[in-house]
Amino acid sequence: DAGITQSPRHKVTETGTPVTLRCHQTENHRYMYWYRQDPGHGLRLIHYSYGVKDTDKGEVSDGYSVSRSKTEDFLLTLESATSSQTSVYFCAISVDGIYEQYFGPGTRLTVT
Amino acid sequence: GENVEQHPSTLSVQEGDSAVIKCTYSDSASNYFPWYKQELGKRPQLIIDIRSNVGEKKDQRIAVTLNKTAKHFSLHITETQPEDSAVYFCAATNSGSARQLTFGSGTQLTVLP
Numbered sequence: 270d271a272g273i274t275q276s277p278r279h280k281v282t283e284t285g286t287p288v289t290l291r292c293h294q295t296e297n298h299r300y301m302y303w304y305r306q307d308p309g310h311g312l313r314l315i316h317y318s319y320g321v322k323d324t325d326k327g328e329v330s331d332g333y334s335v336s337r338s339k340t341e342d343f344l345l346t347l348e349s350a351t352s353s354q355t356s357v358y359f360c361a362i363s364v365d366g367i368y369e370q371y372f373g374p375g376t377r378l379t380v381t
Numbered sequence: 382g383e384n385v386e387q388h389p390s391t392l393s394v395q396e397g398d399s400a401v402i403k404c405t406y407s408d409s410a411s412n413y414f415p416w417y418k419q420e421l422g423k424r425p426q427l428i429i430d431i432r433s434n435v436g437e438k439k440d441q442r443i444a445v446t447l448n449k450t451a452k453h454f455s456l457h458i459t460e461t462q463p464e465d466s467a468v469y470f471c472a473a474t475n476s477g478s479a480r481q482l483t484f485g486s487g488t489q490l491t492v493l494p
Contacts, residue, residue: 363480368430
């Protein structure tokens with residue numbers, strides 16, 4: 270499983286509250302990604318990182334921010350959660366030098 | 382940006398038959414095409430991939446074919462088994478985009494015993 274963990278694995282929160290999801294890897298890979306998965310939409314890229322403090326927006330970045338202060342951790346923050354952000358969030362890493370991406374176990378977020 | 386379309390959205394086959402899932406992409410610069418399998422409640426797992434310099438790749442009962450001219454690629458599963466039942470996703474990326482993958486919307490494959 271490429272040494273990827275996500276926390277928390279499940280979270281229920283109320284509209285308007287801030288939420289931070291954490292992705293942790295043990296192998297110091299350069300590239301990390303955050304996706305959301307919703308029925309009928311596959312996986313959509315939110316943000317990605319290509320190194321410490323190097324991040325960029327993906328397809329569905331509105332309402333989300335990210336930070337990467339250490340190689341091993343990539344944080345996704347919902348500044349003010351909305352019901353439309355109820356989803357399953359997957360972190361992924363790409364092994365340096367090759368294209369393959371490997372996914373973490375996912376976080377199920379429910380915004381009530 | 383890249384757009385990936387995947388068909389069909391659902392597919393049922395009898396055990397032992399073959400299954401084919403097709404994807405089309407829009408960006409002619411795309412050069413890497415992975416396929417993922419996702420079982421219920423689990424993470425997507427990479428099962429096979431192909432690069433644009435190759436037309437076909439096989440791994441036991443699964444194979445992927447790529448037609449760069451038509452901009453489509455397909456997943457072929459032969460001798461299907463009940464454990465092949467899952468959602469399958471195709472994706473595409475190009476080397477100039479930090480390996481950003483664009484995914485298809487998925488195919489629910491059901492293998493009937």
